[in-house]
Amino acid sequence: MTDKADFTASRLNRRSVLGLLGAAPAAAALAGTFGNSTPAKAATTGQLNIYSWPDYFSADTLAAYAKKTGVTPVITTYDSNETLFAKLNSPAGAGFDIVIPSSSWIAQLAGKGLLAELDHSRLNLASLDQDLLDRDYDPGNKYSIPKDWGLLGVVYDPEAVGGEIKTWEDFFKAGELPNVSGKVRLSDSGWETIGPALWLEGKNWNTATSDEIKAAAERVKAFAKHVKSFSSLDPNTVANGSIVLAETNQGTARAAIGLNPKLKWAVPGPFSELWVDNYAIAKNAANVDQAYDFLSFVLQPDIQLLETKYIGFPAAVAGLREKVGVDTPNADLIFGGKDLDFKKLTSFVVNPDTIDAYLQAQNEIQAAAG
Amino acid sequence: MSDRLQDLTSTNTASGDNLSAGGRVPSIVTHRLTDHVLAAVPTIWLALFFLAPLGVTVAFSFGRSTFGGVVFDLTLDNYRNALSGFYGATFVRTLLFAASASALCIAVAYPVAYFLARRTRRRRGLAAGLILVPYFSSFLIRVMALHMLLSRDGLVEHVLNTLWLHSGPLDILDSQTAVFIGIVYAYLPITIVPLYVVLDRIPQPLLEASRDLGASRFKTFVFVTLPLSRPGIATSVLLTAVPMLGEMVIPRLLGGSKGVLLGQVLSAQYLQSQNYPLGSAMAVLILITIALIVTALARVTKGFSEVGP
Structure with missing residues (x-):
């Protein structure tokens, strides 16, 4: 997942509000200093310290694990991958057993030696959706196993757009229409706004050079005058027609469609983003056995359903998909729609050489919209 | 301290206190010592948590970035980068934004403060309370509340439609207008207070004298009241323009994150680009700008401390 993209209602609010306040590092520091969750370094077993996004495990799951093993995982939270990286990369990061990095940051964390290589014999990877394994952000799942995932797609009002959106070309064209212009939402993440322009040029967003990124950003910059907002997408604004065309994830789109069934969701071609949040074990974890035990526990199908x-x-x-009951409205949308093709999804990997180009271009795009 | 010593002694003599001056001195000395200790606490606090980080920031601003790290150096590249191209334009845009937003706040706050100072007599406490109480709630909550009011199908839309001032859905969010409404709303209380204080202290006889000499009410306002309220205006400018140089919540919540300001760009350097040197250079530039504003305002209000009732 991208760090600044929007999420489900609960995650969205907590993450974005904290981020807004610029309180990310402060919150992490506070949690580390004053929380009763300060990880104990010397502990051997019977303890488990998880460093995660806020509100990212169901209380039922944690209670069930505590009942089964007598161990209540201690959870400390962060609100961005950058914070996770900074903390693990400092002495304050010692003592965490399980961390939940996003696909975009696995390579950076592993490259700095902050993640332990996983022992696959201790985990039942065969039970997982094979589409989510062995992806480009962590070949062979050396350091990570998927926890949950989401997409970059488009939610739109077919009436206003006057047709179906199948490609990013359709998206950009539709945004220029007189009754759509000024009612478009783009992501506030550089790679999610420039990525579509790169894909249309047949380029890979992970291997594009800074110059190619800048060139592709020009197209988005020219498009910026049609954009109404780059802020987190509130499903209500799409439902009530303030916004009729929006880049977003399937969770927010599902919420909007729940409010206004005439809206549609698409994952445009030729490519779009798959982000995955992952379980990983910190390099110097003190409670490795406990960590594997917990991972095996949460990978059980019924727990996975509970978490979903x-x-x-x-x-x-x-x-x-089959286990999510018919009583759940728009259940297909949770899984990105009926005909989702994982071959046409790509995950972003943060690269220190080009990340600046994405971020600066995003600033310029947002400035051009003002 | 010496003033205080003198005050105490003179009070003693005047009240014919039985205690001899000599008897008081040790207690004053202890008092003085306590004062020093008390003063040392905030001094150390400031040195530790303000001056030290500031020093680090200044040092960083001359360094080179290594994604999440800093190599110390003596380069001006960060400053060159922060003042040229996109960042330079953002800097200028932010200055203009702060100046116009601050001017707007004062334009709205001045009549309110004038009314408070001149017309409210007995209900003054109540009026001041009504203005200040919302200010005690969280800034973020106030802006979010405004977001709800301004959104489609929100209260403002209904009120405007009922009054025939607008028809149909109101699409004001995610625009510069919404940002300025938010700024005025959020900063109004702290703009009013300094203006009110200074207007309240203008002696009534001065205004009467002006009228006696044949000045109209308008002339009295322009040539007596307005010049005498300069310190209040200066303080209001300081209290609004300075935080606005780093403002990022309102543009994000009400302005759809369009038209990037320096605060957003700066925080992105630290939180996303992991480019601490560039972020530090921007922070130092903002500090210099603020210092210049403070100096300029101090000059404008120079000599005012001697004037007054």
Whole structure:
């Protein structure tokens, strides 16, 4: 997942509000200093310290694990991958066992030696959706196993747009229409706004050079005058027609469609983004056995279903779609729609050489919209 | 301290206190010592948590970035980068934004403060309370509340439609107008207070004298009241323009994150680009700008401390 993209209602609010306040590092520091969750370094077993996004495990799951093993995982939270990186990269990061990095940051964390290589014999990876394994952000799942995932797609009002959106070309064209212009929402993440322009040029967003990124950003910059907002997408604004065309994830789109059934969701071609939040074990974890025990526990199908319902984004176990009951409205949308093709999804990997180009271009795009 | 010593002694003599001056001195010395200790606490606090980070920031601003790290150096590249191209334009845009937003706040606050100072007599406490109480709630909550009021199908839309001032859905959010409405709303209380204080202290006889000499009410306002309220205006400018140089919440919540300001660009350097040197250079530039504003305002109000009732 991208760090600044929007999420489900619960995650969206907490993450973005904290981020807004610029309180990310402060919150992490506070949690570390004053929380009763300060990880104990010397502990051997019977303890588990998880460093995670806020509200990212259902209380039922944690209670069930505590009942089974007598161990209550201690959860400390962060609100951005950058904070996770900074903390693990400092002495304050010692003592965490399980961390939940996003696909975009696995390579950076692993490259700095902050993640332990996983022992696959201790985990049942075969039970997971194979589409989510061995992806480009962590080949062979050396350091990570998927926790849950989401997409970059488009939610739109077919009436205003006057047709179906199948490609990013359709998206950009539709945004220029007189009754759509000024009612468009773009992501506030550089790679999510420039990525579509790169894909249309047949380029890979992970290998594009800074110059190619800048060139592709020009197209988005020219498009910026049609944009109404780059802020987190409130499903209500799409439902009531303030915004009729928006880049977003499937969770927010599902919420909007729940409010206004005439809206549509699409994952445009030729490519779009798959972000995955992952379980990983910190390099010097003190409670490795406990960590594997916990991971095996949460990978059980019934727990995965519980987590999916709680977070609003799908967990990674195979066959989950069939288990989500008919009583759940628009259940297909949780999984990105009926005909989602994983071959046409790509995950962003943060690269220190080009990340600046994305971020600066995004600033320029947002400035051009003002 | 010496003033205080003198005050105490003179009070003693005047009240014919039985205690001899000699008897009081030790207690004053202890008092003085306590004062020093008390003063040392905030001094150390400031040195530790303000001056030290500031020093680090200044040092960083001459360094080179290594994604999440800093190599110390003596380069001016960060400043060159922060003042040229996109960042330079953002800097200028932010200054203009702060200046116009601050002017707007004062334009709205001045009549309110004038009314408070001149017309409210007995209900003054109540009126001041009504203005200040909302200010005690969280800034973020106030802006979010305004977001709800201004949104489609919100209260403002209904009121405007009922009054025939607008028809149909109101699409004001995610625009510069919404940002300025938000700014005025959020900063109004702290703009009113300094203006009110200074207007309240203008002696009534001065205004009467002006009228006796044949000045109209308008002339009295322009040539007596307005010049005498300069310190209040200066303080209001300071209290609004300075925070606005770093403002990022309102543009994000009400302005759809369009038209990037320096605060957003600066925080992105630290939180996303992991480019601490560039972020530090921007922070130092903002500090210099603020210092210049403070100096300029101090000059404008120079000599005012001697004037007054």
